[in-house]
Amino acid sequence: MKENTLLTKLRNGETAINGWLSSASSFTAEAMGLVGFDCVTVDLQHGLIGIDTALPLFQALSIGNTIPIARPMWNDPAQIMRLLDSGAYGIISPLISTVDDAATLVSACLYPPRGTRSYGPARAIMYAGAENYYPEVDNQILKFAMIETLAGLDNLDKILQVEGLDGVYIGPNDLSLAMGYMPKTEPTDKEVLDMVQHICDRAHAHGKFAGMHGTSGVSAAGSAKKGFNFVTAGNDIGLLSAACKSAVAAVRQS
Amino acid sequence: MKENTLLTKLRNGETAINGWLSSASSFTAEAMGLVGFDCVTVDLQHGLIGIDTALPLFQALSIGNTIPIARPMWNDPAQIMRLLDSGAYGIISPLISTVDDAATLVSACLYPPRGTRSYGPARAIMYAGAENYYPEVDNQILKFAMIETLAGLDNLDKILQVEGLDGVYIGPNDLSLAMGYMPKTEPTDKEVLDMVQHICDRAHAHGKFAGMHGTSGVSAAGSAKKGFNFVTAGNDIGLLSAACKSAVAAVRQS
Amino acid sequence: MKENTLLTKLRNGETAINGWLSSASSFTAEAMGLVGFDCVTVDLQHGLIGIDTALPLFQALSIGNTIPIARPMWNDPAQIMRLLDSGAYGIISPLISTVDDAATLVSACLYPPRGTRSYGPARAIMYAGAENYYPEVDNQILKFAMIETLAGLDNLDKILQVEGLDGVYIGPNDLSLAMGYMPKTEPTDKEVLDMVQHICDRAHAHGKFAGMHGTSGVSAAGSAKKGFNFVTAGNDIGLLSAACKSAVAAVRQS
Amino acid sequence: MKENTLLTKLRNGETAINGWLSSASSFTAEAMGLVGFDCVTVDLQHGLIGIDTALPLFQALSIGNTIPIARPMWNDPAQIMRLLDSGAYGIISPLISTVDDAATLVSACLYPPRGTRSYGPARAIMYAGAENYYPEVDNQILKFAMIETLAGLDNLDKILQVEGLDGVYIGPNDLSLAMGYMPKTEPTDKEVLDMVQHICDRAHAHGKFAGMHGTSGVSAAGSAKKGFNFVTAGNDIGLLSAACKSAVAAVRQS
Amino acid sequence: MKENTLLTKLRNGETAINGWLSSASSFTAEAMGLVGFDCVTVDLQHGLIGIDTALPLFQALSIGNTIPIARPMWNDPAQIMRLLDSGAYGIISPLISTVDDAATLVSACLYPPRGTRSYGPARAIMYAGAENYYPEVDNQILKFAMIETLAGLDNLDKILQVEGLDGVYIGPNDLSLAMGYMPKTEPTDKEVLDMVQHICDRAHAHGKFAGMHGTSGVSAAGSAKKGFNFVTAGNDIGLLSAACKSAVAAVRQS
Amino acid sequence: MKENTLLTKLRNGETAINGWLSSASSFTAEAMGLVGFDCVTVDLQHGLIGIDTALPLFQALSIGNTIPIARPMWNDPAQIMRLLDSGAYGIISPLISTVDDAATLVSACLYPPRGTRSYGPARAIMYAGAENYYPEVDNQILKFAMIETLAGLDNLDKILQVEGLDGVYIGPNDLSLAMGYMPKTEPTDKEVLDMVQHICDRAHAHGKFAGMHGTSGVSAAGSAKKGFNFVTAGNDIGLLSAACKSAVAAVRQS
Numbered sequence A, B, C, D, E, F: 001m002k003e004n005t006l007l008t009k010l011r012n013g014e015t016a017i018n019g020w021l022s023s024a025s026s027f028t029a030e031a032m033g034l035v036g037f038d039c040v041t042v043d044l045q046h047g048l049i050g051i052d053t054a055l056p057l058f059q060a061l062s063i064g065n066t067i068p069i070a071r072p073m074w075n076d077p078a079q080i081m082r083l084l085d086s087g088a089y090g091i092i093s094p095l096i097s098t099v100d101d102a103a104t105l106v107s108a109c110l111y112p113p114r115g116t117r118s119y120g121p122a123r124a125i126m127y128a129g130a131e132n133y134y135p136e137v138d139n140q141i142l143k144f145a146m147i148e149t150l151a152g153l154d155n156l157d158k159i160l161q162v163e164g165l166d167g168v169y170i171g172p173n174d175l176s177l178a179m180g181y182m183p184k185t186e187p188t189d190k191e192v193l194d195m196v197q198h199i200c201d202r203a204h205a206h207g208k209f210a211g212m213h214g215t216s217g218v219s220a221a222g223s224a225k226k227g228f229n230f231v232t233a234g235n236d237i238g239l240l241s242a243a244c245k246s247a248v249a250a251v252r253q254s
């Protein structure tokens, strides 16, 4: 089957750059697949994308060399399995608070006997190739648990020991809220920033990858410097809105 | 009916800043309607948008204060009328080469006895308000003829004298090709640049508005300085792709 | 092939009641197919429906016993043929002003040697049945020319003599505008009302059917009394909006 | 952030009139937003609307002054949060049977520390405005628990005491079934009618709002007279079907 | 209400032939409804179909005489109820492992007092007819539990005794995986084949129907010979891909 | 830019096998792109596909190695240009009857100075690569004129001399009708069969390619033997329906 170059890169110790897709436009998806991101995340939680509109996005992302991954609406095995059947090569699951949550995520991504994924990779074998899809795919799906709740912080070390989990991904808005601060995609409160670094370090201590959300290349570069292996450099609507506002300002101020 | 603030601005001698929408995402459209553009153009010619996907875009653009306008796939009265029925408050029609082309455009935008628009403003009166829609709307629709062919250049002065036409809009790629140069959205060839200025000046000489396509705020600011009344500061896919590439580069180079 | 019960009814001298669909919802279409209309018109001119969203509407209308017909965006053979391929059993073509316009409509609805329809009834034979589709279908498609322009009025008798045309359909808004009055879906100006009756009478004098647009059952009943064979009793958005306003008023006034 | 005028009205002791949307047409949604309803409910339970088709409906409802609310497919925090992210300003959650059910609903609508809503108001801040969105939004979302099961009746008083719940909404079909009667959207059985009044009175006794489903303005006016603060005056498909049937009958009987 | 001819056939001891739909095309659905299948299953688990794209499929399947059934994404009452509201006349629920799972499925398909289905058959009464819909529908919905996990095998006899369950349906890929073999839609391992026959026999011993998945007419005929009452003869994408490959080979080898 | 391997194959004297897509499903499109066809034609004339649903089909076809081409709804430059902008690498234009028709087709496919294509290859440069897109693309687009009318037969030799036209493609249904026979996708009338061979021979005499429509691999193999360079081996709905009917029959007859 087709190699998950994102996992290869991470396993080789390289930093992966992630783009974030929150609108259900296959034209936008194809464009984001061609700009150099190592992977693009189709966001079904806070992005305005559902199971039905996600399909053409995965297809559009398959045209280039980027790796399509997904954030499900919830840590829901049914939806995770469908995203994998649709061609996602990785899952970033939100609001993982307990070992059970993390185990559910991992199990949904692996076929028996390792997990409980139901077999029916309708489009996945079109994308990945049917040859050796099973059992090789079990080694090719990235599994990230989002750490962004108080319980998730409490259980961080236990979550990081769940077998099969590849790493954790920080959602800074929810993390800030959980810690009693205003929600900020780019945290500035010292306690939150310290926690971000702490999570990154604990992930590494357990031999796992650490991923960090972000709104720009500058932010992602900063996260990379902190040691994060997987850094998000903004989402489509955010980057476009910022670019438009700059463009308007450039004319108004001229 | 609701005022066409874009026309008001142009009639007041102010420069209008236009955003360009080429993807069929209502989320993207709503975002572009909120960033400060005076108007946003839904592009059915080279954008990947058709009559069916255009409807939610006009609706999304109606939420904010920007003015929704459209470029039809062709200088086709049937499609122009449908775009107006869908709530477009302006039409930028491509490849206008003759007086007849321009007259066709104007006629399609006006009800009898001034023109030939067929009556049935299904969504337009939801957007504009039913009160006085007819006959007031005949004074509220912006009509721009694109000048971008050799014949269009030859007939420029005659086109600019077509009654009811509000102005001309330059398509720099086609203009460059027509003049024997490589297609460039941001022309650099002197002969083309001179022609761009010439078109702008002739429009003003005839008391009409001049519009110029562009890929960025810098480009649009430059056009405004040349005297253009209506300047496009980039399209969604172009601005997003550029922003993504910058973001990726920021991480890779850090 | 499946009988066009609408044509049968008209040929038997009965009055047919038409519903009008202007929104692209297959749920709405199915509902309108079940309320007792003899036929429902999918409106691609002023309705917010295009070729892509029309397909599920024709499918939904096929579930009940109503006959699906269509108004194309323009008197355009390509779109007329596609609507027939999609399962429309009748065409109401807008803005027919000349004998040539009417002949174009008729020709687009008939296969050679009678006309120029291109063969490829992809879904039509699913709806109609493949058996004897050709050549029987040539006798099963209703063809109505809309009379609503000054030229159409001038050429009325000649249009009514075009072989193969089944009748004329009046668009009261455009007719009013053409005659110098305010656009009204329910005309009240005597000259317009007289013209409506005149068109109806001329159609009958030529042995053709007469159809009249309308916004309600009362309006359609009135048209039936004037002798119209085909009467439209309102469109989805208009009927729904009126029903909602009545419902709101009922509560506010209680 | 933009005021929730529906909540303001309810808090001021006025009766709110609700429209109900069960078809996934943004044109229908925009029309229903302009007829005078205080709010319109996008129904993802029994309406034929899902997460993907709901987005343009919320956008269309945002054009007018009505307040968009939603009924999720289930009392599911993931879907409730996505509806809020999409711009819903209220949630009517079905089949609330226990205090836990009600607490789950409330928690899903509030950010930490009050609740568990995950932060990512992608479109919500476009609709509501980003300024003070957090924490003000926690006071701006209407939360209605549907009372329509035997357990819900048993636990009514306890449910009404759940902090943060704004009120209850009666689903008359399920309520009738639960009480051993035929399902009726407009109940006629005395025991059911008494229960309807009882639920309304208990809500008021606990200082909460009472909402009642209904099929027409007459029905909604009746509910308002019984003391309900929030009355539904019919859904799109029901109102349209009734209007069509009346129109057809008007012609047939003429 | 409209008879469920599939259930009638099964109850009469006849073998039912099932087609499987995994793409969200209403044109494909209509075609599959016309080729002679007794029923067609809309697959929301491994098919690339969701709640939003399922609606036009059910409508398209309603045109012919086939019976539309559905496989939900999960054994989820909310989605099962919505599929029934959309017009499904049967449910094949995946991964049923326990008596509780089976009871949940049955309960979701029956109205109180027999079950917990929520009342709101929006489109179902358009398809089935409103007359006597309740309570007759409780006897007209096919309920199949998929047996494909180790726990499901362990609990087979207990599952088969769940009141209201009509039968079991075998998912051969998951069954093979569960039993320690490679996933195969057409099993060849003796132990798996024996288990398939065993499940069929146990169903019959309990007076329930047995259904078997398959990829072709040959496979389905083989299952019928083994005694299965309900046999699947392939899915759209699989049958089409095979037909295309054969066609290409026919040309290449000529 | 990316090579048009279909043109390369034809120019090398090899026979190309074409698949035909008439349903608007991107899943079906991706499947058809992976079965071995040299190219797949997205049919906007008799297929139920329009400009809006065509986009994800082109994207899905871009995933594999097949070459995406298109048949427009009409020999309409506006639509042809949009199909090229969407990523089509070839155009099969229907009902070409005159030299002017053929010249219009060729002109729409070529940029100035060779033709009149308007510049804006929005998605085309994503598919093809931006490097050297202009002017190389002018040599990479396949242009086939459909010969299927009496006038087309009369003007065959003149059409074949139009510079830039790559060849002709026979529509057997329309050709049969034009010649006074029943429409047949697989002609059996000697006069029609002779004409098919004649068209093929005349194309070769003019150094142009000859393409033939067909319903199966057997048919396409037969056309290849007759000398056709481009042979269609069936469309999605036809191949699937035939496969389903065979599967049903296999069970019924067992």
Ligand SMILES: [Mg+2]
Binding pocket: A094, A095, A148, A171, A173, A174, D118, D119, D120
């Ligand atoms: Mg989060």
Ligand SMILES: [Mg+2]
Binding pocket: B094, B095, B148, B171, B173, B174, F118, F119, F120
């Ligand atoms: Mg241009």
Ligand SMILES: [Mg+2]
Binding pocket: B118, B119, B120, C094, C095, C148, C171, C173, C174
């Ligand atoms: Mg009209």
Ligand SMILES: [Mg+2]
Binding pocket: D094, D095, D148, D171, D172, D173, D174, E118, E119, E120
């Ligand atoms: Mg209920």
Ligand SMILES: [Mg+2]
Binding pocket: A118, A119, A120, E094, E095, E148, E171, E173, E174
């Ligand atoms: Mg399974």
Ligand SMILES: [Mg+2]
Binding pocket: C118, C119, C120, F094, F095, F148, F171, F172, F173, F174
């Ligand atoms: Mg043809």
